[in-house]
Amino acid sequence: MPRLTDRYASLGVSWIDTMPLRKGELLERGVDVIDLGAGDADLLPPRAAVERLKEAAEIPALGRYGFGMGYRPFREAAARFMEERFGERFDPITETIPLIGSKEGLSLLAMAYLSREDVAIIPEPGFVSYIGGARLSEGTPHFVPLRPEKDFLLDVTEIPSEVAERARLIYLNYPNNPTAATAPISYLEEVVAWCREHDVLLAYDNAYSELAFDGYEPPSIFHVEGAREIAMEFHTLSKTYNMTGWRLGWANGKAEFIEVLAKVKTFVDMGQFMPVQAAGAAAIETRHDFIPGNVEVFRTRRDAAVEAWREAGFLVDLPKATMYVWIRLPEGVDDIDFTLRLMDEAGVIVIPGQGLGPSCAGYFRIALTTGTDRIVEGAQRAAAVLAAMQAEAAAPAATP
Numbered sequence: 001m002p003r004l005t006d007r008y009a010s011l012g013v014s015w016i017d018t019m020p021l022r023k024g025e026l027l028e029r030g031v032d033v034i035d036l037g038a039g040d041a042d043l044l045p046p047r048a049a050v051e052r053l054k055e056a057a058e059i060p061a062l063g064r065y066g067f068g069m070g071y072r073p074f075r076e077a078a079a080r081f082m083e084e085r086f087g088e089r090f091d092p093i094t095e096t097i098p099l100i101g102s103k104e105g106l107s108l109l110a111m112a113y114l115s116r117e118d119v120a121i122i123p124e125p126g127f128v129s130y131i132g133g134a135r136l137s138e139g140t141p142h143f144v145p146l147r148p149e150k151d152f153l154l155d156v157t158e159i160p161s162e163v164a165e166r167a168r169l170i171y172l173n174y175p176n177n178p179t180a181a182t183a184p185i186s187y188l189e190e191v192v193a194w195c196r197e198h199d200v201l202l203a204y205d206n207a208y209s210e211l212a213f214d215g216y217e218p219p220s221i222f223h224v225e226g227a228r229e230i231a232m233e234f235h236t237l238s239k240t241y242n243m244t245g246w247r248l249g250w251a252n253g254k255a256e257f258i259e260v261l262a263k264v265k266t267f268v269d270m271g272q273f274m275p276v277q278a279a280g281a282a283a284i285e286t287r288h289d290f291i292p293g294n295v296e297v298f299r300t301r302r303d304a305a306v307e308a309w310r311e312a313g314f315l316v317d318l319p320k321a322t323m324y325v326w327i328r329l330p331e332g333v334d335d336i337d338f339t340l341r342l343m344d345e346a347g348v349i350v351i352p353g354q355g356l357g358p359s360c361a362g363y364f365r366i367a368l369t370t371g372t373d374r375i376v377e378g379a380q381r382a383a384a385v386l387a388a389m390q391a392e393a394a395a396p397a398a399t400p
């Protein structure tokens with residue numbers, strides 16, 4: 001057997017990726033599965049995107065390599081969105097880059113910025129592509145726990161100075177997956193100042209910028225003065241337009257940063273299929289009609305979920321954004337044990353906190369990716385599993 005690299009060996013196991021397998025096993029056993037695992041909603045993309053994909057697939061020129069440039073109107077639609085939504089103007093060619101999902105760009109960035117001895121600062125819990133990028137590049141990840149007492153904000157003052165000196169890249173994601181935390185501008189200002197002081201590139205993952213409730217409008221990192229000097233921002237169509245499998249996102253930043261990512265991509269891929277980019281442009285253009293109704297569906301699910309899971313005996317805060325609810329287990333209940341029993345005994349799939357990072361013990365995440373009745377039923381089944389676990393824990397140990 002050819003030998004694997006140490007970098008590959010350091011990847012570990014991604015819980016999210018093991019879920020489809022586990023779900024398949026449950027389905028084979030005939031279990032009525034309620035899947036609240038991956039952030040992959042059951043909702044439809046904008047009709048205009050589907051129609052545009054069909055039309056564009058009929059155009060032979062769009063079936064050829066897109067190369068780095070891709071389908072220019074997609075870049076233009078993304079740049080228009082940034083200007084209209086955030087008031088931030090980016091050149092569609094030099095300051096915007098289409099990605100095969102934002103995951104691609106987030107991980108490939110590390111290949112360009114992390115040499116041996118360099119460090120990437122990664123929130124824990126943090127999205128898998130930050131970890132993948134840092135581990136597969138020559139660099140080393142340094143994890144900073146997101147704690148409830150700090151509103152799940154990554155505290156840059158916790159980074160030891162010797163680590164800060166070696167840091168080249170920091171990943172940040174607000175509204176946050178999985179905690180659903182949101183970041184005030186004053187906090188983002190602190191992070192930008194820290195990055196400028198230490199000359200660290202900030203990869204700001206704004207995947208959930210359009211999935212917010214009750215009038216809250218998540219900011220762009222570029223709202224912070226000076227952010228353009230050290231930040232790139234990543235967006236995706238996956239969540240905003242229910243287009244997870246389509247694999248389309250983009251990044252913005254100053255030309256020097258975009259050029260670097262474009263060069264890495266040139267050596268790795270040929271860009272997304274141009275009809276998908278054409279469909280993406282059409283999706284972005286529907287934003288005023290599409291997004292409010294879609295967000296309303298998630299809001300209804302959020303409200304039902306918070307009520308039902310609280311009633312079921314869990315500690316739940318009302319999230320202001322994202323498609324996740326980050327739930328605390330009662331004291332003494334292990335999240336991995338609970339998650340495995342919930343799956344095996346009740347057919348409900350959720351993600352255990354420790355599957356996302358060791359500091360997340362005692363939490364689990366549900367995704368609002370199915371209808372309210374199923375989310376509520378999931379909570380009811382979970383209540384029974386929790387009650388059984390608590391009763392077992394309270395029972396006197398059997399004498400041998």
Ligand SMILES: Cc1ncc(COP(=O)(O)O)c(C=O)c1O
Nearest residue numbers: 101102103127177207236238249
């Ligand atoms: C925080 C975060 N960033 C990025 C992504 C990936 O998005 P994409 O589908 O564009 O690769 C996700 C998907 O779950 C996510 O939760």
